Amino acid sequence: MERDSVTPPSRAARKLLARLDLSRDEIDARLALALDSGYWKSLYPAFSVNDESSALPRADALTASQYERLADHLTRRGYFHADSVLESETIDAMRGCIEAVRSAGWPPVFAYVYDQFWTIWRVAPIKQMVQAGLGEGYRLISHPWCHYVNPVAGASGWPPHVDGNLANRLSVWIPLTDATLDNGCIYVVPGDQNFARIGELRELKSATNLQLRELMQRGRALPASAGAIMGWHFRILHWGSVASGGGHPRISTVMEFIKAEEAGLPSEMPLFDLDRGLPPLLQRLFAIGRAINHYKRFELRMRRYAGLGRALMRVGDAANRESAATAT
Numbered sequence: 001m002e003r004d005s006v007t008p009p010s011r012a013a014r015k016l017l018a019r020l021d022l023s024r025d026e027i028d029a030r031l032a033l034a035l036d037s038g039y040w041k042s043l044y045p046a047f048s049v050n051d052e053s054s055a056l057p058r059a060d061a062l063t064a065s066q067y068e069r070l071a072d073h074l075t076r077r078g079y080f081h082a083d084s085v086l087e088s089e090t091i092d093a094m095r096g097c098i099e100a101v102r103s104a105g106w107p108p109v110f111a112y113v114y115d116q117f118w119t120i121w122r123v124a125p126i127k128q129m130v131q132a133g134l135g136e137g138y139r140l141i142s143h144p145w146c147h148y149v150n151p152v153a154g155a156s157g158w159p160p161h162v163d164g165n166l167a168n169r170l171s172v173w174i175p176l177t178d179a180t181l182d183n184g185c186i187y188v189v190p191g192d193q194n195f196a197r198i199g200e201l202r203e204l205k206s207a208t209n210l211q212l213r214e215l216m217q218r219g220r221a222l223p224a225s226a227g228a229i230m231g232w233h234f235r236i237l238h239w240g241s242v243a244s245g246g247g248h249p250r251i252s253t254v255m256e257f258i259k260a261e262e263a264g265l266p267s268e269m270p271l272f273d274l275d276r277g278l279p280p281l282l283q284r285l286f287a288i289g290r291a292i293n294h295y296k297r298f299e300l301r302m303r304r305y306a307g308l309g310r311a312l313m314r315v316g317d318a319a320n321r322e323s324a325a326t327a328t
């Protein structure tokens, strides 16, 4: 997880933001709720927490010709986009879950306490595409996120970045509402010309006028309907664009994957093979807490929850160590 940061907020903005931080009491109260699976079940009864019998969402495997086309695109251009893959029932329920979590005052990524936000990554078309990119035996990097772009002019997804200057990793992004040119759809700069060049670009502290224009011209908008799946290798430059206002929020969720033989960075651990079981609640909370602290550089409003995120990492870390010990 080596995402570029955006321009840091000014000292005045930081002071202002600090006033919004959750207080110690609020953190303690939220921590107690977060650890209570009964609380989550009552918040969104349609979804379960650590119930391995919960059904795998239905999704047809890609046909051979779809798969060939998408896998070829991923190999040549560094990203893929498959529309109409997930069923609307699944997508509606996931979106409903994010709305319920937000209405209760949690950042949307807390939807990852629920099994269904993990089992979704097991469905056939996602497996096919992650295998196309990374081969058999890939594992999931527990870097979950839920994006929520309000339908107001100037709201935006994440600014241009690469997910890491690292090989053998893939991000998969699922729109839970239609992502349009007006509400902040994803843009990518396809990588077929030269991955290394994009990697280098990431290191640049500034770009020449020519480099900037070249990049802008190479950008490709990827409007996508709810239930599509999209993915890109880590070194592909991409971003969530700026909304022009009106319509519906752009809601999406994302996860990262790593090739079987690749050792994860410490910041990527633990890795999971979802076919062998779902992470327990404490490990989900660890992943959520870490993501809040990592991605607050992209979403300033997450700074409010940074203390809660750290508290979740502390309690979740014991579960990580326990599962590492039983795996050896």
Ligand SMILES: O=C(O)CCC(=O)C(=O)O
Pocket: 145, 147, 156, 157, 158, 163, 171, 173, 238, 239, 240, 241, 252, 254
């Ligand atoms: O949804 C967005 O705005 C950005 C998504 C993205 O860049 C990511 O998850 O890496």
